[in-house]
Amino acid sequence: MxxxxxxxxxxxxxxxxxxxxxxxxxxxxxxxxxxxxxxxxxxxxxxxxxxxxxxxxxxxxxxxxxxxxxxxxxxxxxxxxxxxxxxxxxxxxxxxNKPGSLAGLIDMEIENFLSPALVIEGLRGGGPCVYGDSDPWAEHAADPAKARAFSDAMHAIACSPSLALAEKAPLENARRLLDAGGGSGTISVALARAFPQLHCTVLEIPAVLPHIEERAREEGLEQQISALQGDLFAQAWPTGFDAVLLSQIMHDWSDDEGARLLRRAYNALNPGGTVLIHEKLIEPDGGPLANALVNLDMLVWTEGRQWSATDLEQLMQQAGFEGVQAQKTYGYWSLMSATKPG
Incomplete structure (x- = not known):
């Protein structure tokens, strides 16, 4: 009735x-x-x-x-x-196969659809569940096909934003950049083209290294981009860099692990070096909707969340960085940068 x-x-x-x-x-x-x-x-x-x-x-x-x-x-x-x-x-x-296309990202939805059932599983367990009980990063390390699919999806989502990032990044005087967890090197390619004096080292797991080398060859940037096997947490990062890039990395990890990543970035930098954080940020009003919805992706894929500029600024300052700046770059993306004193 x-x-x-x-x-x-x-x-x-x-x-x-x-x-x-x-x-x-x-x-x-x-x-x-x-x-x-x-x-x-x-x-x-x-x-x-x-x-x-x-x-x-x-x-x-x-x-x-x-x-x-x-x-x-x-x-x-x-x-x-x-x-x-x-x-x-x-x-x-x-x-x-069009430059900047999102097709690779969209295609990954077929096997990894954010269904109501998957969200409920994340709500109940509070942790990554996209591959059942398996840790997503361990799955990618063990399965080259999954690593390639994920790497291609991240390449798709980063292509256009990478060009805008290269226009905004304060790297005119930088010689060495560490692209920590840089996937197939999409951002490094854009930065290397924009800054001919810059050499980019992409730190990644073994399954992704061939993709980095392949992309560098395709772009004719073998002299400016190199792949380095490593783990964001299990191994010490190399040092002596003028800049460290964390592109779509902070949102993958808990607040405590995010703080660890920033301390590692700080230690990898020369005095006066710059940390760059490239993320889709949450505004003070809780939007935009597209960025807020990514919190559900983070729930089922990672241990992280979408950050606000205020929260990231506090974490960067706690790690010892100074002069934190935030600026919009492309679409829903923003760049935050800060300097290591010295």
């Missing part, structure tokens, strides 16, 4: 339902990347539904439903009746 309707602000009428149904868009997005629908529309569009179904080997009814959803999500556009192509945003971010 229906009760009386509650009075509600018109702006809030659809808030809960829209949040509930939003997962369908991300599911369709991932399905379109994995099946190559975005790739086909980029290469051969505009295409009709029937032509896209034939080219992809998928069912026409399914492709029609997908097109309708992606068009409403502003990822596909109908350029003339019955013929579809990608919007500029989808052409940039949803097509494989």
């Amino acid at each position: 229906l009760g009386p309707m509650q009075t509600i602000d018109p702006q809030d009428e659809l808030r809960v339902y829209d949040a509930y149904v939003a997962g369908r868009l991300s599911a369709g997005l991932a399905a379109g990347v994995r099946t190559g629908l975005f790739d086909l529309l980029d290469a051969d569009g505009p295409m009709s539904c029937a032509a896209l179904a034939e080219a992809s080997g998928l069912h026409e009814r399914g492709v029609r439903a997908w097109l309708a959803a992606m068009q409403a999500g502003q990822l596909v556009q109908e350029v003339r009746p019955g013929d579809f192509t990608l919007t500029p945003a989808a052409a940039r971010d949803c097509v494989r």
